[in-house]
Amino acid sequence: MKTPPLRRLPATSHLLSLESALRKGSITEAGKELCLTQSAISKQLSQLETHLGVQLVQRTPNGVLPTAAGKQYLEKITPLLIALEDATMALKTAPGRGQHLRLCVAPSFASFWLLPKLSRFQQQHPEILVHITTQTGIPDLTAAGFDVAIVNAIPIDQRYNRDTFLSVNAYAVYAPSLVPSIADKPLQAYDLASLPLLHQTTLPNAWLEYFDAAGIHTQDAVHGPRYSTLALGLQAAIAGLGCALLPDYVTEQPINEGQLRRVSHPAYQVPTPYSLVYARQQHDQPAITTFKDWLLREARQEATDKPFHSTRPGGVNVKPTPDSS
Structure with a gap:
């Protein structure tokens, strides 16, 4: 087996500095990620360019950008660095x-x-x-x-x-504290039209489609705060901020613990x-x-x-x- 010409290879630390600086677009941020000073990152980049005999990084007032050679080199070495990390973690x-x-x-x-x-x-x-x-x-x-x-x-x-492995239906849920005057009465879909509605950022029309499926017309179906994750929507519902459309795998525990109640129908099929x-x-x-x-x-x-x-x-x-x- 041919022995790799290791003397021709740059230091791994220099390659990591290059990858981090170009990925973040900043020598300062690369230093933070690698726990090195800004001057240390700059020195390693200069040494790497000297070793290879080609400019890899273009320094600008707003950070660093790859040159054409730097972009091509980065695309080649990134999978190799990942493979090296994988091999190390596996061991x-x-x-x-x-x-x-x-x-x-x-x-x-x-x-x-x-x-x-x-x-x-x-x-x-x-x-x-x-x-x-x-x-x-x-x-x-x-x-x-x-x-x-x-x-x-x-x-x-x-x-x-x-x-595709999983299709999901979501159901309307609410905290008993949202309707304290009728906390013991199960709500129906038509009751929700007059309550605050919580929305998922990725499904802005979910409530509108929910009420359409139930045959309920309301102009308030698109109003209300929006949350970027299911976890945030869940916590908002538990806190009594409004009704949320959430799948059972998210709400099962708080429903069993009495923190939430579910309106059993209609279901909203997540598209x-x-x-x-x-x-x-x-x-x-x-x-x-x-x-x-x-x-x-x-x-x-x-x-x-x-x-x-x-x-x-x-x-x-x-x-x-x-x-x-």
């Missing part, structure tokens, strides 16, 4: 065995649905370590170093496969189901296939264990979806 966390799956998922879905179930995956597949990072939206898997992402948005990037997204060239990667199959089984099992039918024909609060694209 430290599971010496001599195992696969690693780097997962990106929305914070609320991770907290309320995925993490309570993940111990079963670990028991069934101890050879796979799942590393979780939370983020909303669809990440750039390659640039961010993720193998897979769980999203409830439709990716338009043709580089990705999308396997974008949850899907597992990954790069097309990784469709046969064993850890991804194993995790995908497990997600589908968990979704099916949950639908079997908790069949809650809505007023819509065939509607259930949480149901798996076999289709993929």
Whole structure:
């Protein structure tokens, strides 16, 4: 086997400084991330440019930008740095065995649905370590170093496969303190039209569609505060700030504890189901296939264990979806 010409390679620390500075667009911010001074980062970048004989970074009054050569070099070295980190973590966390799956998922879905179930995956597949990072939206898997992402948005990037595993219905919930004068009386859909409504930022028309499905006309369906995550909407509802449309996997515990009450119908079907997204060239990667199959089984099992039918024909609060694209 040919010995790598290590003397031609730059120091890893210099490469990390380059990656951080260009990703953040700032030498100062790169120093904060790497626990180095600004002058140390600048020195490492200059040494790297001298070593390679080409300018990589363009310094501007507002920060740093890559030159054409710097952008091309960064695209080449970033996957290598990620692979080096993966190999290091694999050795430290599971010496001599195992696969690693780097997962990106929305914070609320991770907290309320995925993490309570993940111990079963670990028991069934101890050879796979799942590393979780939370983020909303669809990440750039390659640039961010993720193998897979769980999203409830439709990716338009043709580089990705999308396997849908979970469709979700949301139900109106409210705190008894919101209506203290009739706290013992279960509310119906028509009662909600006169109460404050809490909205999800990603579903601005949810309440309007909810009342349309119930045959209720109200001009206040789009009014009210908006929250960026399900967790924030849940806490706002528990605090008695208004009614929220939330799925059962988020509200089950506070309903059981008496903090919230649910209006059983109609159900609001969230238009974008949850899907597992990954790069097309990784469709046969064993850890991804194993995790995908497990997600589908968990979704099916949950639908079997908790069949809650809505007023819509065939509607259930949480149901798996076999289709993929």
